Amino acid sequence: MAENVGGGGGRGESAGDKAREEFFSEAQEIVDGLSRDLLALDDVCRRGGSDAELVNDVFRAVHTLKGLSGLFGAAMMSGLSHELENLLDDLRLGRIELTSQVLDLLFQSVELYGRILAAAKGDAPEPAPEVKALLAALGQVAQQKGGGGGSVVAQYELDPGLLGVLTEYEEHRLRTNLQAGLSLYRMRVQFQLATIDSALDDLKAKTRPHGEIITFLPTGEGGDAESVELEILVASRANLGVLRGAVAGPNISVEEVRRRDGASNPLASIPPPPLDDRSRERDQTDPYGGVSMSPPTTSGGDALLDEINAAGAGATRTSAPPPAPSFPPGPGGQLGTFPPGGIPGMPVPGIAAGGAGAAAQGASGGSGATQRELTLRSVTQTVRVDIRKLDHLMNIVGELAIVRGVVARLSERVRLDPDLKEIAPDLHRLHRSFDRHLAQMQNGILEVRMVPLGQVFDKLARIVRQISREHDKQVNLVITGAETEIDKLIVEELSDPLMHMIRNAIDHGIEDKDERMRVGKPAVGTIALNAFQKGNHVVLEIEDDGKGMDPKVILAAALRRGLVTESEAREMSDKEVLTLVFQPGFTTRDDVTALSGRGVGMDIVKTNISKLGGVVDISSEVGIGTKMTITLPITLAIISVLMLEVAGRTFCMPLASVEEAIVFDDAMIKTFEGREVMTQRGATLPIARLAKLFQLEGWRPGVWINESAPTPKPPEVRPGRKAKSYCVVATVADRRVGFIVDRLVGQQDIVIKALGKSLKKARGLAGATELGDQRVGLVLDAAALINEVLASSTEGRIAGALEGPRSPKTGIDPRDARSDGGMS
Amino acid sequence: MKALVSRRGEGRSALQRADELGKRAEYLAFMLGTEAYAIQIGNIVEILKPLPITEVPRADPEVVGVMSVRGRLVTVVDLKRRFRLTRSFTMDKKSRILLVDAADELIGLLVDEVLQVYRLAESEVEPPQVLGTEQPPHVVGIGRPAGGAVLLLLDLAPLFLD
Known part of the structure; x- marks a missing residue:
């Protein structure tokens, strides 16, 4: 529960606080990464493609967030993550389409994550209603899945090869049955070629009361000169036991085809052990067969798999091979009769299956381990530091600088004192060295404080997307200079003003599509976000190719609001007029009709930028666009x-x-x-x-x-x-x-x-x-x-x-x- | 936030606050001119001999200036001017600066002399109303420790709310 997190902090053991801090920063980092991935995904999606790897990245990020928030008892976040994870899992497995609606939900959730984090830190109220709304929306999307037939089938662990050879009718029957909620069973039956016709008819008759045979296909394996093995797909309302009982016979095995989300009986779903022909023929009650399919082993394996999944690699789930139809059939009908404990330490032939399973798990486990290793490595390479600690260090440097000054004076006095002349050069050298190292240290700390502006830009890109959708305008955000570095404190304070300005640019600057076409501009508007360093300053430009700001309109609005008097107005240059938008209370909102208005919160923008020691300037040309330039000091320290x-x-x-x-x-x-x-x-x-x-x-x-x-x-x-x-x-x-x-x-x-x-x-x-x-x-x-x-x-x-x-x-x-x- | 604090301040009557303060609390007594004042010792971070104080143009008249205490900037306020006891500003050998934590910043209170610490029992604190019904919020009572001293007890929070 987010409030719990806050409460825990209030009680304040420092270790807990520290862990919490780390949680926040890590969660923030993940959310930022999530945002970037989503933007990339959005991009891909708009070009009509899709990127499984990106979806996977997003899934993993959410999964990690879920784990983290669970660890810290942040219920709201963990609940949201859980639902998102489900959605993403569906996406990953192709059960739902990556529509812009889904993307919207994902973007919304990123925003909510930010707000939840802020709330947990105590900076803002909890966005409880919004989270609730989003959860509801996620639920709706989840329900929509399976609307398309293919997606239902996709939920089952069926060999794609098998699906490929189904006739259209068989496919249709499969779909219809599954949509009707029937279970799907896979039978493997060994038929003697001599009697196959009658045997098959017999089987069909036995099965009919319980369900429908959708298809039967030769497996191409496990047969010999006199026998053939068929794989039979059966849709049935009956449970596994009933079906098994109905068709029981030699050389028949029945298993349920699991849904990929694992809603099935683990016992039934375990592939039969591969037995070579000899052993199969020799002894149907061969106890070896039980080795790899005993429930404890199974659940153990599942637990392991879960653990691996939980360790951060959702991908492991997909990489685990579906229970392969290619496994040779076990002794028919005997599956349930083996002692559940299995026989420990049993050698082959059970090992073959166990081995394959282990290999599969080993592979997924291996990728999980790789994941873990990667994460560990990145943790050791970067250290998160509270900016206050850097401030503290900077203060110490400041004090050392004062010491340096004193030493310099001393050194000078010593130099002038004939009695101390001998030590003067040494002291001077010492002072020089101290000076040099102090400067290096100062620069080092400054460097650490610097972060690329890209951090803010990523957030802005998200906002551009959101706002442009709200306003139904197409906007292309072009970013240059994201790598420009600036003091971390400034970056933090920048995001709100920049957001305001971007919002204004879309809201008031960029015209809607029809209007743009009419004046001969490209339908998609462009907002350029440029950053570059200029001496000790960083310059940020936000430039749109919208309709620009009309001084006449601004002046009229300012007059109406009493921000300027008539006589003042007469003397103002256009440039002065533009700066009126920074006046508190300025807006052109009243006369929405056909007016290019700006100034929603622009006074706040200006104040915030000023607080950072920066300035904002506007230049604008009617019909061509507006450029806002922010000049900021690189560091405040x-x-x-x-x-x-x-x-x-x-x-x-x-x-x-x-x-x-x-x-x-x-x-x-x-x-x-x-x-x-x-x-x-x-x-x-x-x-x-x-x-x-x-x-x-x-x-x-x-x-x-x-x-x-x-x-x-x-x-x-x-x-x-x-x-x-x-x-x-x-x-x-x-x-x-x-x-x-x-x-x-x-x-x-x-x-x-x-x-x-x-x-x-x-x-x-x-x-x-x-x-x-x-x-x-x-x-x-x-x-x-x-x-x-x-x-x-x-x-x-x-x-x-x-x-x-x-x-x-x-x-x-x-x-x-x-x-x-x-x-x- | 600020509003909240001040509302809370108003919510409690001066007497109540004196009560809260009165449970055998320790007060540091100091002189402002000829008058003796005291504040709860828990408010005081440190007592300093005056360091160089740089005057700040455009600051409130009661602000003496800023000084640096081991790298931290401290605004020094002359309580005498704050209480309008004097217009001129004096600092001598006995002058001390009480470093107090007030409303998110360190403030130095310039006082003329630091006397001693008193432990005051509830019975040794009179409500401020004895001075008249309308007392400023920072006056929380009158301390009368054994020995005949009379101290005006101050609550710092209302002093630095704005």
Whole structure:
């Protein structure tokens, strides 16, 4: 039971927790794999083919999930897995067709698995109604099986060779009888050629009261010059015993043809032991015959088979040969009379059958073992690590970096001290080596944190399929750059925003088929998902070839919702208009008619991306398509920063956002309507004075140090001489702002840590880091600051008019997510 | 989640909470200016001598800044400013920072002096209502340990809900 899982965790033995964690991650991994396989299957299916191997993979995944969830008492998951397994088994054995309806169910179940897992972790409510609905749907599909005649026959372990030679009528009779629920028996009868006609008639007469003989065929074996062996298929309502009694006679064996799902009497289903002619003729009561067919052995064998199956290879079931009709018949009618215990250690001839069976089982057992071995191997090659542990390691690296700084200072002091000159070179070398190894370690940990974006893309592919079906639009998802790596934490946070954007692209962007044909586009819409690395950033593009976003429509919608005023609207560029979709509350939904609307939750998308230190941009052309570009930092953990000083305080500006830093002079400034701008490289650059932005009054280090000082260190007053200042040009996406600072201190790699919730109000800060000598340096959130500066200048321009609806500016608060992300 | 916590906080009367706290609980007493306060010792992770604290622009006025305690960032809050006992910020030799676990983060409470640990019996705790009917939620009672000290007992959770 999923809730049990949760409860168990609450009680919290650490070993149990750990096991649970592993369960979650393993289950998640399997579900992800399942999703990939299903997508591949979907692909194959759409091309009109089918791939037994893939179906098998899916089956195995579900089977493993079932085992896992059973182990952890996750009843909901195990129940779902059980039903799915049945469905997949039917699929595998061709009892049902792989229709898109079935695929839908499979996709749904993958989604439900995700939700069940989330629920078990306590992140979400349990999707109980959905699971129930899905189970019901699965049940329906299961009932549909057997609707086609062939599938009924397929349920029986009949030699395909035999089925192949049935006449159409015989096949029809077989089908009809089986559909009517009759049992199927296989008789093997040895006829003397001389008397075959009468003997056969005799047999027919004996059988008739109990059932219908569907066919008789020579087995081509077990006969000799004077005799022939026939295999007779009989459909009957009677049970095995009755039938046996009715036809009892020498050289006759009767067995039930098992259904593949094993619904049969194990005793009856065991193939008779192969006896060579001599022994058969010599002695019908030959006790050797009992050896391999005693029930204990049988059930033992079944148990073994089950175990092997349970060990993860559903495939073993198919690989086990059907009870071969090719087995020579045993002594007729004697099967039931052997002592059930069998005779232990009995040598041939029983061994022949046992041996064949063992070989069969050995083969399947062997493949099971191979499976197991493979699984083991993959486990030993990869280790699942909680990202928090990596954070912890990263923190240690951060502290070591501080030690490194101290050592560097010491080394410098030693070098300058004439008394210690001798050890100076050694210390220096030591420091260098420490430095190098620390950097390697840092990179190593960073590398471990990196995961390919493909993880998210797989999920998205599933969503594309689902949404496009919901909307009855055909969409082709083209993915490039799935191998691009990004910090695991970012990947986790990315899936929801990306899903929103994809949903919007299908919902609002891609036109329906008729419309597309009308405007001369291919009927199938395309959504391209591209990822690539660009410096310290990863760029993600979501591009659709839909109808694009019409600025006029967006503006109209924004006006109607009071997001902009008329006067603002007149001054907005098309690009500015597009960004209106990121405003909270923006939607064009009201006027569904003929409007290309977007913006369902786009404000959330933007907020989420901002939390990750990224930005979203839109470009769109009406009738051609829309492209959303997300720019994200590769990692949240370690960043290179430019250390700068403003009014005595030290801040860190992420180097990734710094375009350049130039010496600044007040004379460079021009003002337009109160906004300060300067010209840089021939372009207008809005500038912001960081001291003013942060309202830093007076020059002081901004660090309270209390060692022996009775009162806080008084702010140092700087000599009156006008110092140089600098302009740090920061860019995020295509937005640029010059930040005026007093001093550039230098460049440094830092481990960025989240500020606590209590500092939520301090906007414009991405986090903080330790600078050495125990001081903390604040890291600026360049994206937020740039947006703030540009937004406030817009507001300045159209002063006052937008107090109301616009005031909830696209709230950018990077600390939110990060403090939750366990970066401390 | 937050709403839940606060609702639970409202659900219990101050007296009830004092009761819960009152079963011979151990309190750490400290000074804010001239007034003596105490919080349950279980809330306190560590008592620190002040480390360098970096001020944070745009933070609430009661926030002194952030400091790093063995690699963890801690927001330091001046309880005196929080309680509006003072406007200016002081730190001296006796100043201590009480590291407390509050609402998903580590918070440092800057106090002027740490006094001692008191074990208070239920009988030694007066309900906050003696101070007047309307008391802020973080005031859970008045401790009167033997020896004549008078301590205002604080519950930290309501202080850091928003």
